[in-house]
Amino acid sequence: LNGYLCAGVRLDHESYDHEEVVEKLRKGMHMVIRESSVTHFLAENIRSVTEVNSALARRVSFCTDDVTAKDLVEKGHVDHLVRLAIRAGVPPMTAIQMGTINSAEAYRIDHLVGSISPGRIADILLVDDPETFNVQEVIANGKLVACNKKLAYDLQAPKRSSLLTSELKCNPVTAKDFEYRVPLAEGKAKVLSMQVKGPFVRKRRDVMLDVVDHVVQPDTDQDVLMVSVLERFGINGNKSLAFCSGWSLKAGAMASSAAPDDNNIIVLGANAEDMAVAVNHLIKEGGGQVVVKDGKVLDFLSLPVGGIVCDLEPGEVARREDEINTAARLLGCDLPEPLMYMFFLPITAIPDYAITDVGPVDCIALTTFDPILELVEHT
Known part of the structure; x- marks a missing residue:
């Protein structure tokens, strides 16, 4: 310290x-x-x-x-x-x-x-009483903007530069992009899965997964999903692949183009096909958050400003957040904020593990790592 x-x-x-x-x-x-x-x-x-x-x-x-x-x-x-x-x-x-x-x-x-x-700038709150601090009126830069929890003016969408609303600069993907391929044709793979224990706590969990036709299989019975981060600014086209646990998904996939700190695309899922559908939908729509099951989009929240920010009024955004979280729960997820827990995964400033477009990261050792710990051939 x-x-x-x-x-x-x-x-x-x-x-x-x-x-x-x-x-x-x-x-x-x-x-x-x-x-x-x-x-x-x-x-x-x-x-x-x-x-x-x-x-x-x-x-x-x-x-x-x-x-x-x-x-x-x-x-x-x-x-x-x-x-x-x-x-x-x-x-x-x-x-x-x-x-x-x-x-x-x-x-x-x-x-x-x-x-x-x-x-000083006249940003002032008028409250009912200091003890309860319930806001009655809001003055921003000297103007009354809210009174009794209602806006005192009409919201107007600003004119935005095309730089803020440009497309995601990455190529469409296929299911094969989310298959973790290994030299072993058939057998078992011991993998390191990033186990979520709260939004900012990811611990090591060693799990044995099946290998079928050179592909390590995610396992919903063991709560092990595939997770990937794709660079989406047209810089290098990086794409990583790893394993994560804690979402309890039984099917489907979900993805987001808002994911601090770098705001690349993050996607996790129970199968490669739905992961590809989720990512391609984000690319097509120019960014957002999406939940997919059996090849179909269950819900999508558009984030048109840089693929990060929504342009709806706050009450409407709140309603849409509820809807997309409900869709995530249809996949089996029981986390309080499924999409938010997911888009924290690329943050490397908090131990123990994270994933970026470069690969899965050991935040303590300050290095990327191979999540495949051991391959075991069938005997």
């Missing part, structure tokens, strides 16, 4: 318990407590303020990181985190400070935002 700080890192939003928060604060970091749609750390991390030392709050702020449109509409954004902090025992004005001026100072933009004071 000391070396990390000496390298110049000032802020952190990846703490898994309040002791870690306190340690980093005492070494001079600014801590950002994250509460997203799939990672819930506020209740634990806020203990650094409520139980250890209330003075630490001055160097703590909030972020949502990745949050669904449904949560934005139903719960709110940073205002939701302020309410959670107040309920956890943080004094209202301290919680509000953590959601405003603390963040502005941490990012060195407090001369622009973070307080209601001369020379």
